[in-house]
Amino acid sequence: MSDNETGVLEGFLCPTCMQDLKTQHQLISHVEKQHPEEQDVLQSLKDLVGKAKKKILKLDENDLDSFKSIIRTRNATTKAYRQFEKQELGQITNHTEYFKSVRGTRLEHFAAETNKLLIRLDRLLNFNNTDRRQHEQSVVQWLDGTSVKLCPSCTKSFNLTRRQHHCRLCGSVMCQVCSCFLTVSMAKKMTGALVSQKTEPENETSDDAIRLCGHCLGLLESRHILQERRQAQPIVCELYMQLRSLMSKAEPLCVLYNKMCDSLCSGESTYSLADTQTLRSQLAKQAELMDLVSRKIAALAGTPREIKLHQSIRRASTIYLKEKLLCLPQLPTQEEIDALRKSPPKTINNDNASTQSNTVAIVTGWSPIGQPVPTSDPQESDPLIVQMDVIRGYIREARTSLRFEEVALLEENLRELQNEYHHRQKEKEKTDDNHQLNGSSQ
Missing domain, CATH: 4.10.860.20 (Rabenosyn, Rab binding domain)
Incomplete structure (x- = not known):
């Protein structure tokens, strides 16, 4: 060995060819591919890496135990100190605006990227009787597969059995296992597009799927779930609106019933007893429906605050039924009405x-x-x-x-x-x- 080569080499070196592979994964992969006959060397490398991991984890655990003991000691000391002297309030710094700016920047980035994907997805759905592959490549430029040797998701190398595939929205390369598929019906639902039958190809059905990568599909699904949550109405709101509708229908009927009952009790012939009884039975049905809906609201589960709200709605509904519908005046009998009507009804000119x-x-x-x-x-x-x-x-x-x-x-x-x-x-x-x-x- 010459004087220029007397230095000590360090790093992830191959024992056979002395090549520096930078990382342990590249070293093991290099030995598997370039020196398959050196199985003993490969096994020794794996054992060495395993021992190093165990040693590092053991050191981390020891550091964690020592850190916990220090924290317990400091907490005990601080607690004892606070028993004798009240700690003064120190300087307060508000980081809300900084957090908002960072969060706003990230939200704008994801929103812009998601909108870009939706535009491309809409273009994929709207194509005429042209070559589908040509149309997909016209929407987004596909990445050159010759420069990609490994799958970005699973880091497995491409070969004859593991072929390259492209995402139809971003053009990235992936393998078959890492590919995700989006149905055409779900794509139309996400984009809100109403593709006519003329624009759909005749040789394809509506169940054909679009190949996507996991990142693009995650962005589209996140936006779709957020939209559904915004549009969805809680069950308590639906039941409450139904309860309010029943109350709004019952209020004018109560006023009309009291008017008809007073007219009959005064001996007038304006209203008939049969009509008044029909109206009373209708009000009884409305009261039953209100009680049923309020019971459903009270039986709903949720947080303590939501349960308190449900119980308040139930109490308000019960008070409304007692004051409006359950205290209606009783109707007179037909004999009492006949006795009150001493003279025939007045006629107009x-x-x-x-x-x-x-x-x-x-x-x-x-x-x-x-x-x-x-x-x-x-x-x-x-x-x-x-x-x-x-x-x-x-x-x-x-x-x-x-x-x-x-x-x-x-x-x-x-x-x-x-x-x-x-x-x-x-x-x-x-x-x-x-x-x-x-x-x-x-």
């Missing part, structure tokens, strides 16, 4: 009958179009009969919709039309009798 009917039709918002055919004789051409049949149809629709105030107005109009019709019939009969008397006298 016959001149205002047609005007009142037209007014009710405008208030209800209904029109004769689509009404059932009048049940009277089709040969009758009296407009009063036709109008009475139309009003009867209005009454049926209003009673089905629980619009009993309009039922009362329509029934009042119907009575006025009936009185007008009977009055005209009597005048017609008197006229006919006079004509007959005049004819017989002549």
Whole structure:
């Protein structure tokens, strides 16, 4: 050995060719590939690396035990010191703005990268009857596979059995095992694209998958999960909205029921007892539904704060039921109503009958179009009969919709039309009798 070569070499050296391989993984890989016959040397290298790892881990454990003992000693000393003297508040530094700036930069980076991937994914979905491989390479430039010897994910070398594949969104190289696949339906859902049948190739189905790397797929799935969380509504919100809807429907019905009950108790003939009983049964059903929904809300699980909120909603619903729906006045019997009605209902002047009917039709918002055919004789051409049949149809629709105030107005109009019709019939009969008397006298 010459004087220039008297130095001591250090590093991960190959025992056979004395080449410096920089790392232990490269050294073992070099021995496996270049010197496969040196199995004893390879085994000795592996044993040496294992011993070194154990020694390092043992040193780390010893350092950790000593560090824990020092921390316990300091904590005990600090606790004893604080018993005698109160520690003064030191200098406070707020790092919130720094954290926000760092976090904002990272979020902007990931957002820009994810948007870039979504744009490329949308372009992949929208292609005509061209070569698919050519279209995919036009969306993103693929990395040259000749410069990549190992898979970036699993660090395994490419060969005849382990071929190279490219990510369709970033163009990176990977092996088959490290490849991820995204279905076309999920890709459309992520991009929100509605690809028409004309743009879809005829020789492919909607279940064809797009090859991606793990990094690109992770970014797309993270954004998709975040969007679903923002759009998803908690079950407690849905139940609460249902409860509020039931309350909003019950409030005008309660007001109408009290009005109808007062009218019946005062002996008025504006409303009927059957309609009032139907309205009361409807309110009872609404109360049952409210109680059921509030029970479901109270049974929901969650954090202590959420459970407290659920119980508060249940208590508020119970108080509402007790004050609004469970304290409704009792209805009088039919005998009591008949005893109160000593005089027949008041009638309005016959001149205002047609005007009142037209007014009710405008208030209800209904029109004769689509009404059932009048049940009277089709040969009758009296407009009063036709109008009475139309009003009867209005009454049926209003009673089905629980619009009993309009039922009362329509029934009042119907009575006025009936009185007008009977009055005209009597005048017609008197006229006919006079004509007959005049004819017989002549």
